[in-house]
Amino acid sequence: MPVRDRPPHWTLCRLRLIPVAACLLVLQATTLLLADDTTLLKRRYDETCFLVTHNAMSNRAQGWLFPNQNFGLSRQLKDGVRGLMLDVHLVDGRPFLVHGKPFLGKRPLVDGLKEIGKFLNSSPQAVITIVFESYVDGKMIQHAFRSAGLLESLHHQRAAEPWPRLQQMITANRRLVVFTDRDGGQWPGYHDVWKFCWETHFSIRRAEEFSFRRNRGRSSNGLLILNHFLTRTFGSATLAGQANTEAVLGPRVRQCRARTGRVPNFVVVDFYDIGDARRIVKRFNHRD
Template identity: 40%
Template sequence: MMNFRSKVVRLLACLAVLVCPVAVARAIGDDARRYDDWCWLCTHNAMSVEKEGWKLANQSEPVRQQLDDGVRALMLDLWLQDGKVVVRHGSGVGRMLGEKPVAHVLDPVAAFLKDEPDAVVTLIFECYVPSRDVVTAIRDAGLEPYCVALEENGQWPTLGAMRKSGKRLVVMSDRVDPDPELPAWLMKVWDHAWETDWQASSVDALRTRMPRRGDQENELFILNHFVTTVLGASKAAAKRANDAVFVRQRAAAAWQSFGQRPNFLVVDFYDAGDPGRAVAAINRAKDAQQFAAAALDGAGEDRQTKDGN
């Protein structure tokens, strides 16, 4: 029989799921699970924010709000402009769409990690700058004390170990220069991850996305789940794509097809639809078969909720 404390913890976890299903990892007892056995809600072009004046934006809310709302992984594009590292999406045309100093997105991450001692966050850089400049930017933001490197045996640590050590920030980049003086926490993303194609032009096209970059033997599975039209990201398409039922069905198909739990669900306009509910369901499932069955049951439950029955 559960003691009183256990009952309280379970009740709080249930209430938290209703409020923000992604942000309750510690409450539901995930400490024993490894980093690579967990799914994280990830924002595509996290720096490209509508409220901050970016044109053809990919997200509605700034980085700190994304994190407060349960996002736990950020995809960011790094460029050099006048000798300084900036975030923007693309080269020449990208400057016209929006540009910010890198500190504009890294400082909120540092503040969030300080405010939320149980949070585990991942940064995934599309990088067009020297690796030493990336390291400097991380250090200037005060993030290096949080950065984690792989264990000596090559395995990812458990979430509990990351929290206990305070090393709760994973930093990966598609460019890591061959420099022996670089810290071990700056990891090449394609040494550890693989992804599905990112060029879906419609919601229906998401169902047929195939592997793109990275070796499928790698331990982290990036499920790109966003639509890019000729005009860029579409909030209307994101609302359809991010519907909890659709996400769960697509994630179930991917998990069964590729034999690997999605580790990053990458979305545009994370606040359109309810992708966090799907991420929570992925994390509750023990295996692909259980998740596929739950996805079908969940679809019915979600429809009943929407219909008010």
């Protein structure tokens, strides 16, 4: 069964026998997560660092085989993740979230989008980014967004124009930014990822191999995808435990701007809940 998240008030009301110190920890954690969405509103989108989950749909809680995450999309977003990397394939003529092969796990794209939309509706300060690895015609993706009721939530960005501040996106209620590696620009709000972003290499097997070498996208593009996960055939929680530490990820995020001239806009990790990734991204965003 999928992990079901309980709202903070449920936790505090039901768990009356938990010691006061533990209750205070629950309140403190909730406050910190909410604060992340309200203290950066004057920043432009391209000045902000977002925690992004690699293969976000592939998760242990919902029974996917060889998953890249422990929890489903809602839990990821509630925990402070603000970017989702999603793979889309055709299954029986319809777009599905799939990683590699359908037998490893699959979910209709429209269902995943509806789940994201539900979070957006319940979190009016949140700005979310989706990066698609797509094997599906862009018009089918557009139809899924329309069916999920999300077309009006999409931010539309021209490549030559500056990105808006987060507060402007929130005020306009255009809080969902979508990039894709196929058919980008085919319809409004469906941005070609390699016209806006560049990325570091992602086929990394050992932590000491992490670097700032460019893989895809032009280095003059304004947004940086900092791939930070280890893969040996499949991702694993053990490897994430090595990659997501303060000792490994911390210096990489801190040095990124000096080494690349870019903010690490999208810090992409496996098993975001393991290690220090959330704290490192939060600290970077609260830099002077």
